[in-house]
Amino acid sequence: MYTQSITRNHRTAFVLAIDCSGSMNEEVRFGHRRMTKAAAVAAVANRLLFELTERARRSDGLRDYYDIALIGYGGSGLHPLVGDRLDFLTLPEVAARGTHPTATQSEYRLPDGSAALLDEVPVPVWITPQAEGETPMYEALLAVRDLVARWTARPEHAASFPPVVFNITDGEASDCDDAELREVCSQIRTLHTDDGAVLLINIHIASGTDERALLFPTTDEASYGNRYAALLYDCSSEMPAAFDAAIRDLRGGGQPPFRGMSYNASMQELLTILNIGSISVKTE
DSSP states (O other): OOOOOBOSSSOEEEEEEEEOSGGGGSEEEETTEEEEHHHHHHHHHHHHHHHHHHHTEETTEEOOOEEEEEEEEETTEEEESSSSSSSOEEHHHHHHTSOOOOOEEEEEEOTTSOEEEEEEOOOOOOOOOOOOSOOOHHHHHHHHHHHHHHHHHSGGGTTSOOOEEEEEESSOOSSOOHHHHHHHHHHHHHOEETTEEOEEEEEEEOOSOSSOOEESOOGGGSOOSOHHHHHHHHHSOBOOGGGHHHHHHHHTOOOSOOBSEEEEEOHHHHHHHHHHHHHTSOBO
16 A cells, blocks of 8 residues: 555646635744745745656656645635636646746855855745635535545546645634534545545644644654644544655654644744655655
C-alpha cells in the first residue's frame, strides 16, 4: 500500500481547501516580513504549485502527472481559487493559469552583521489573498468528498497513489458541530484506490497564541489538552510509512504512526508540511 509511483499512466491528485474567512486578515510573520495570514497562505500555496509543476517538467515538456483542485471557503461560500469551476484541473491547465513571475531580492543578514541582497527564486502567482466572513468548512469538505469520490471511482485511477487532501484553516468551522466534521472527514478518508485510502491532512495555522505547535502527532500526543487540536486529530489520516523519515526530520524525532494534522503551525512549518505531503510521493 502507498507504493505506486506517479507516472503518466498512474496519475494522482492533490486538493487544497483554504480558509478565506475574515480572521485570515490577522497579521503573522513569514520569513523576514509581516503579512496577513491570507497573504502568507497564498504565498505558500503558490510555492507548492510551482514545485509540483517543476517536478513534472522533463526535456519533452510538462508531463501530466497530477490533477489539482483548489477550493477557497469564506463569507461568500465556496469558490475556485484557480480557474472558473470547483473541479480538478490538469497540471498543464494549472500551469497555464499562473502569472509570469518577476525576480525579487531580499535582505539577508550575514554572521558579521552586514547585509547582503539575495535574488529570490521567482514563483508564479496562482492564488491571491482573500479574507471575508465566516468559515464554511463543512460545506467545503462536502465538496472535497464529492470531487475525490468521482476521481477515485474512475477506472483509470484504480491503481494510482491515492489523492492527498490539505485543509488549511486558522479556526473552527462555522457551519457544523464536531460530530458532523468528524463524519465528513471520515467519509473522505474511506475513499481509496487499490494503493491505499485518501490522505486527509488538516493544518491549523498559528493565531498568535502561546500554545506550542503540534506537528504530525503520535498516538501518545493525541491528548494535547486543546479541544480543537483533539478534534483535528480525530479528523485526520494516519500517515503511511513512506512519509515517516520526512516527518521525523520536521519534528526532531518521534515514533510512528504519525497523524496527518498540525495545530498552531507557523507559516514556515506550513510550507514544510505541504512539502512533506506532496514531495514524499515518488514521481518517475
